[in-house]
Amino acid sequence: MNPTHLHQIAVEAMRSRGLLPAFSPHALQEAEAARHTAPERSADIRDLRHLTWFSIDNDDTRDLDQSSVAEPLADGTARLLVAVADVDWLVQQGGAVDDHAAANTTSVYTAAGIFPMLPEVLSTDLTSLHEGQERLAVVVDMLVAADGTVAESDIYRALVLNRAKLTYDAVSAWLDGEAAPPPQIASVTGLEEQVRLHDVLAGKLRQWRQSRGALNVNTIAARPVFKNGQLTDLRPDEKNRAKDLIADLMIATNGATARFLVDQGFPSIRRFLQSPRRWDRIVALAAGHGVALPALPDALALDRFLTARRSADPSGFADLSLAVVKLLGSGEYAAAPARAKGAVSNGDEAGHFGLAINDYAHSTAPNRRFPDLVTQRLLKAALAREAPPYSAEQLADIAKHCTLQEDNASKVERQVLKAAGAYLLHGRIGDVFDAIVTGAAPKGTFVRINSPLLEGRVVRAFEGLDVGDTLRVRLVAVDAEKSFIDFEPA
Structure with a gap:
């Protein structure tokens, strides 16, 4: 291409x-x-x-x-x-x-x-x-x-x-x-x-x-x-x-x-990021590493877990970071009204988690x-x-x-x-890759592979997969024009 x-x-x-x-x-x-x-x-x-x-x-x-x-x-x-x-x-x-x-x-x-x-x-x-x-x-x-x-x-x-x-x-x-x-x-x-x-x-x-x-x-x-x-x-x-x-x-x-x-x-x-809606999944990921996070969103506890994992498993930390970032969700913009000079905040402004x-x-x-x-x-x-x-x-x-x-x-x-990734992979149908789940929702389950670094959709046998899960996937189809990269569990 x-x-x-x-x-x-x-x-x-x-x-x-x-x-x-x-x-x-x-x-x-x-x-x-x-x-x-x-x-x-x-x-x-x-x-x-x-x-x-x-x-x-x-x-x-x-x-x-x-x-x-x-x-x-x-x-x-x-x-x-x-x-x-x-x-x-x-x-x-x-x-x-x-x-x-x-x-x-x-x-x-x-x-x-x-x-x-x-x-x-x-x-x-x-x-x-x-x-x-x-x-x-x-x-x-x-x-x-x-x-x-x-x-x-x-x-x-x-x-x-x-x-x-x-x-x-x-x-x-x-x-x-x-x-x-x-x-x-x-x-x-x-x-x-x-x-x-x-x-x-x-x-x-x-x-x-x-x-x-x-x-x-x-x-x-x-x-x-x-x-x-x-x-x-x-x-x-x-x-x-x-x-x-x-x-x-x-x-x-x-x-x-x-x-x-x-x-x-x-x-x-203002730029803000609300507390993660899928905190329960973050708790589950931490539990998989033997760490118990609080039931309610707690940034300090989450950062302590992340810092420990960075030290314990440097090579796997990027994948863990990706899963946590996906579960945190995207930031948003919001208008903050003017306050009178000297007025004290009422504490209801949206912050950045x-x-x-x-x-x-x-x-x-x-x-x-x-x-x-x-x-x-x-x-x-x-x-x-x-x-x-x-x-x-x-x-x-x-x-x-x-x-x-x-x-x-x-x-x-x-x-x-x-589309670029589909072009690069067009001759590799049937190849198997290490992958991490980056999205799991009614619209589809998505994974990211590392070489080349890109995401694709799991088109079958995706039941039970969730963000942060790792697996091996097989490439089954690509279409650069439609930006399709399709995988199945290997």
């Missing part, structure tokens, strides 16, 4: 799910016109270009949403600044580009390529925090205490300059002592100290969240591999130390953002997630002492639509991945 054919499958999948695979001519013209927008300068925009900002992302990432810098202080505390690209500056609310972003609500990452939420002239150029480029940003300025709590935080606008675009794999290998440092470490003064301080701060932030029940899981995703224009494999794209580092910083940033909007008396869009956080608003990826762009507009309005740019009713509608479209985008990504 060549990339063009796979791309067409992705386009049709997006259309069938209510997603727009292409930008309108008006949106493209509007985005191109942004090249001629004069740089914004005002007294409330701080000049922080002198700081040692840097970013860490995938090797091929061009839509850089954030960079950061830190400063060690006394008694184990530190100041952490996270700069988020000011996308709102060039994406006018209610314009053609904004309308496309509001319709799709997310970039869609398929095995056939990326369908960006914003035209690439913006997301991978004008609003991307590229190395060596001056950019406007919204800065979340946090004081991280020695115990990993965010003791204080502030938000303001600034002009920043990314000194180095580092990559996850290179930074992780270096921090783990498995490879030489990235070349920028030697060429950018103070960068080594910055990365190592970030690593320490991320560890403190993570330990604090885990003390409250944040789940310690290790999931993997499939990465398509092309050779000479042809799809040749689907390989695991695993977590590593640098990915965890950035994730911990972004979680802290999103929490500080939510609390800032509360303090300003502003409404917001997996992260052990009550105040959490996506804010760090406005180039590729619409809720983050909406949050950025709320932040800038609060900083300018203006009225919120969205009503409570509008935010509720946006949150509902973003949840729906995120689910549709995930389904498109899975469908295209299965």
